[in-house]
Amino acid sequence: MTTTSAETVIVPARARTATxxxxxxxxxxxxxxxxxxxxxxxxxxxxxxxxxxxGLWLSFTDANISGEGAxxxxxxxxxxxLQDDVMWEALGHSAYFTLLVVPxxxxxxxxxxxxxxxxxxxxWLWRLCFFAPxxxxxxxxxxxxxxxxxxxxxxxxHVFGIDTPWLTDKAxxxxxxxxxxxxxxxxxxxxxxLAALQGIPGHLYEAAKLDGANAWxxxxxxxxxxxxxxxxxxxxxxxxxxxxxxxQAVVMQDFGPGPEGSTRTFVQYTLxxxxxxxxxxxxxxxxxxxxxxxxxxxxxxxxxxxxxxEGGR
Amino acid sequence: MSGAAQIPVRPRRxxxxxxxxxxxxxxAVSVVFLSPLAWALFTSLKSETEAVAVPPRWLPREWTGxxxxxxxxxxxxxxxxxxxxxxxxxxxxxxxxxxxxxxYGFARxxxxxxxxxxxxxxxxxxxSPAVLGVPLFTTVQQMGMVDTYWGMILPQxxxxxxxxxxxxxxxxxxxxxxxxxxxxxxxxxxxxxxxxVPLARPSLAAVGIxxxxxxxxxxxxxxxxxxNPDLMTMPNGIATVMNSYGIQxxxxxxxxxxxxxxxxxxxxxxQRQIVAGVAHTGLxxx
Numbered sequence: 001m002t003t004t005s006a007e008t009v010i011v012p013a014r015a016r017t018a019t020x021x022x023x024x025x026x027x028x029x030x031x032x033x034x035x036x037x038x039x040x041x042x043x044x045x046x047x048x049x050x051x052x053x054x055g056l057w058l059s060f061t062d063a064n065i066s067g068e069g070a071x072x073x074x075x076x077x078x079x080x081x082l083q084d085d086v087m088w089e090a091l092g093h094s095a096y097f098t099l100l101v102v103p104x105x106x107x108x109x110x111x112x113x114x115x116x117x118x119x120x121x122x123x124w125l126w127r128l129c130f131f132a133p134x135x136x137x138x139x140x141x142x143x144x145x146x147x148x149x150x151x152x153x154x155x156x157x158h159v160f161g162i163d164t165p166w167l168t169d170k171a172x173x174x175x176x177x178x179x180x181x182x183x184x185x186x187x188x189x190x191x192x193x194l195a196a197l198q199g200i201p202g203h204l205y206e207a208a209k210l211d212g213a214n215a216w217x218x219x220x221x222x223x224x225x226x227x228x229x230x231x232x233x234x235x236x237x238x239x240x241x242x243x244x245x246x247x248q249a250v251v252m253q254d255f256g257p258g259p260e261g262s263t264r265t266f267v268q269y270t271l272x273x274x275x276x277x278x279x280x281x282x283x284x285x286x287x288x289x290x291x292x293x294x295x296x297x298x299x300x301x302x303x304x305x306x307x308x309x310e311g312g313r
Numbered sequence: 314m315s316g317a318a319q320i321p322v323r324p325r326r327x328x329x330x331x332x333x334x335x336x337x338x339x340x341a342v343s344v345v346f347l348s349p350l351a352w353a354l355f356t357s358l359k360s361e362t363e364a365v366a367v368p369p370r371w372l373p374r375e376w377t378g379x380x381x382x383x384x385x386x387x388x389x390x391x392x393x394x395x396x397x398x399x400x401x402x403x404x405x406x407x408x409x410x411x412x413x414x415x416x417y418g419f420a421r422x423x424x425x426x427x428x429x430x431x432x433x434x435x436x437x438x439x440x441s442p443a444v445l446g447v448p449l450f451t452t453v454q455q456m457g458m459v460d461t462y463w464g465m466i467l468p469q470x471x472x473x474x475x476x477x478x479x480x481x482x483x484x485x486x487x488x489x490x491x492x493x494x495x496x497x498x499x500x501x502x503x504x505x506x507x508x509x510v511p512l513a514r515p516s517l518a519a520v521g522i523x524x525x526x527x528x529x530x531x532x533x534x535x536x537x538x539x540x541n542p543d544l545m546t547m548p549n550g551i552a553t554v555m556n557s558y559g560i561q562x563x564x565x566x567x568x569x570x571x572x573x574x575x576x577x578x579x580x581x582x583x584q585r586q587i588v589a590g591v592a593h594t595g596l597x598x599x
Contacts, residue, residue, distance in 0.1 A: 033422015036505075040415035041430065043407075043471040047449065048437045055448030065451075115342065119335045124584055128577075129343040132350065135576035137530040137548030140569035144353050147562060152367045155352055183349065195591045244443035247532045251552050267443045271537070274447035283447040295439045 052291070059285035065278040077285035087286055089261065090269035091293075093174060097249075097265065098242035100178045106234055108186050110227070113193035127194065134187035142251035145180040149252075167252065170262035177249045177263055184248070185241075189234045196230040197223070236301045243294060246271075266290055357381065357567035364563040380563035389542060390568055393550040397529055397572075400465050400546055404528040407470040409521050416479025417509060421491070422501075437473035442534045450537050464538045465546070469528055475520050482516045483509065519590020522583060526576055547572040 059077055063070035081087055116126035133141060148156050149166035157163060166176040200223065208218050246267040249258070257264035257272075264272075270290065274283030352371070356364050357380050359373040364380075384390045418424075419431055442449055449468060450459075458464030486509065494504045510517070532548040539545060542554050551568050555561075580587065 033418045033427075034424040036418025036422055037415045037424075037430065040411040040471065040476060043411060043467065044434065044437060044473070047452070047468040047471045048440050048473070049433065051445050051449040051452045052440060054452055055445050058448060058451070063451075112342070115335065115339050119339050120332060121336065126339055126343065127584060127588065128581060129346055131580065132347065132577060135526065135530075135580055136569070136573040137532060137551070139532050139548045139552035140572050143551070143556070143565055143569060144349055147356075147566075148349060148352065153365050153369055153562075155369050155371075158368050183346070191588065191591050195588060198588075240439075244441060246443055247552075251556070254556065267446070267533075270447055274450070275537075280447055280451060287445050287447055291439065291444050294444055295436075298439050 055284045055287055055291075058281050059288050061281045062279075063281040063284075065275070065280055070281065073281070077282050078289075080282065081286050081289060084286075086261070086264075087266075087269060090264050090266045093262065093264060094243050094245060094266040097174060097178060097181075097245050098239060100175075101181055101242045101245075102235060102238045104178075104182055105186050105189055105238055106231065108182065109189035109193050109234065110231075112186065112190045113197055114223075116190075116194055117197045127191070130190050131187035133184050136184065138184065138247035139251045141184040142180060142248040145176070145183070145248075146252045149176050168259050170259040173253070173258045173262045174249075177245070177252055180248050180252065181242075181245070189238065192230055192234055193227065196227055200226045232301075232305070236298075239297055240294065243297070353566040353570055357563055357570060359563050361561055361563050364566075380561070380567045383561075384564050384568050384571070387564075389550060389554060390547075390571065392543060393545050393547045394571065396544060397546040397548075399462065400469075400535070401525050401528040403462075403466045404469045405521055405525045407466070408472055408475055408524045409517060411470065412472065412475040412479055412520065413510065413513065413517060414505075415476045417483050417505060419476070419480045420483035421488075434473045434476060437471075438477065440473075442468065442537065446533070446537055453538060458538075460539045460541050460544060462544070465535050465544070468534060468538075469531065472524070475524065478520060479513065479516060482513055486512055515586065515589055518583075518586045522579070522587055522590065525579070529576060 058070070060072055060074060061070040062073050062076075112130050116123065116130060119126060136144075146167065148154050151157055151163065151165060151168075154166075156166070164172060166172045204222050204226075205218055208222060213221065244267055245265050249263045249265050250256075250268055253263050257268070266286075267290075270283050270287050273279050273286065355372055358376050358378070360375065360377050360379055363374060415434075419427065419434075453459060453464050453468060456464075458467070490508055490512075491504050494508055495501075499507075529546075530548055531546070532552060535546045535549045536553070539549075540553070542550065545554070547568075551565065551572060555565050555568055
């Protein structure tokens with residue numbers, strides 16, 4: 001970013017001496033850019049837009065997995081979904097997971113970033129340590145923790161001298177998934193926070209020091225306000241990702257729904273309906289419901305951002 | 314390594330009491346944080362019988378490479394490794410190409426319907442295989458791409474998020490740079506490749522690295538689109554095949570480490586770029 005600004009200083013002077021034909025050429029350079037976006041749009045149309053429209057169409061039919069002999073059933077699927085206790089439970093599990101994961105990850109990522117930022121030696125080592133778990137595939141992280149939580153052969157109960165049935169009791173099963181996820185994904189938000197901390201101009205702290213502010217005041221009055229935007233981003237990204245939880249939960253429960261169905265997430269339920277019960281029409285309907293929920297969250301964030309910008313900071 | 318390189322630039326700070334406390338705290342947290350990985354490593358070096366001993370022990374009583382040689386003799390894992398590599402490299406290449414072009418197109422060029430298309434792409438940010446898995450699968454099925462590399466690769470190649478990140482970046486480049494080149498008679502494509510792309514290198518690196526990580530670790534989509542063990546990727550094969558008949562824990566841990574290792578190596582080498590990339594792009598998203 002800083003390298004570009006130096007070069008820009010010279011250029012406008014040259015642009016001002018441009019002749020009329022040069023101006024035309026300049027304008028022409030930015031015209032008819034359709035070819036730039038065409039390859040992306042082709043892929044986007046095939047694998048995002050079309051499945052969305054197709055899903056919408058299928059949701060009004062009783063299609064099965066073969067896709068043949070589907071007939072229009074109107075709003076039947078949606079009517080069924082609204083009365084489907086398993087769907088609501090699955091939505092509840094995903095929401096419960098999100099509610100636990102988002103605040104924990106935000107706080108944890110912030111604390112780890114503060115720690116890594118303030119230790120003056122071996123910065124690359126701390127970064128690597130805290131980010132490393134994120135580099136594992138979700139399924140590997142899940143397998144690893146499935147085993148750590150295993151009563152008897154697992155390390156967690158052994159180390160803490162407890163006897164908790166982490167994976168087989170419905171009170172703990174989702175909690176085990178949450179703990180696994182915290183360990184596995186906190187590194188990403190940690191890196192966002194670390195980058196934001198490094199972006200706070202040092203002179204702010206120096207000025208505050210001259211004014212006699214102690215470490216606590218500097219954190220409350222400089223660091224935290226400067227991190228407000230990044231916190232918004234971390235929370236938004238985490239909410240959207242957490243609502244879509246699937247991998248860890250199924251792997252830790254050997255592809256089942258967990259004790260008394262307690263780790264069945266929304267994504268898992270749509271796949272069960274689509275690929276196990278072959279009810280593609282119904283699975284599409286609940287997928288569309290899920291899409292609406294995700295879109296509502298994303299739009300709410302955009303609305304919040306806009307309001308804040310208009311209100312002035 | 315990089316710490317040593319920094320010595321001439323930054324003078325060594327003294328070990329003040331607060332630095333000692335912070336470093337000790339950091340070490341303690343890191344040890345706790347990395348202990349699951351150490352546990353996986355030690356387990357992979359135990360025999361299968363010792364791996365399931367009660368109570369568990371951290372270190373193997375008897376160190377053995379049995380599990381490691383078993384997974385290689387078994388053959389599947391090298392297959393999965395190659396599949397993962399093929400899929401991730403293809404996805405990363407295509408994503409970099411199409412999203413750089415599209416990001417630039419949306420940021421800088423004019424064409425009919427641009428505003429509307431940009432809106433559609435933004436809406437696409439909310440669609441993922443997790444959200445629309447079943448309809449996406451039936452679409453890919455219709456194209457006859459179930460159980461193929463194409464079916465695994467192409468649906469991962471339309472990430473609206475990456476286009477958006479690069480779009481934001483290209484918008485920040487001063488227009489005058491390109492205008493000057495146009496006046497000098499350079500064509501649009503030449504301007505794109507000789508001026509715009511080099512400027513965007515940090516952002517492109519970040520997009521590339523994160524796409525590679527996401528694709529290497531992607532479980533859900535390959536899981537949906539194939540159940541042929543010869544086509545599976547690492548996360549997939551480990552989660553389904555290795556978990557299916559009586560888990561061999563030492564082998565499972567060895568396989569898991571093999572899946573994670575390439576990315577950890579990539580990260581060690583490209584740390585600086587990744588962190589700079591996050592600063593560039595992640596922060597652009599706010």
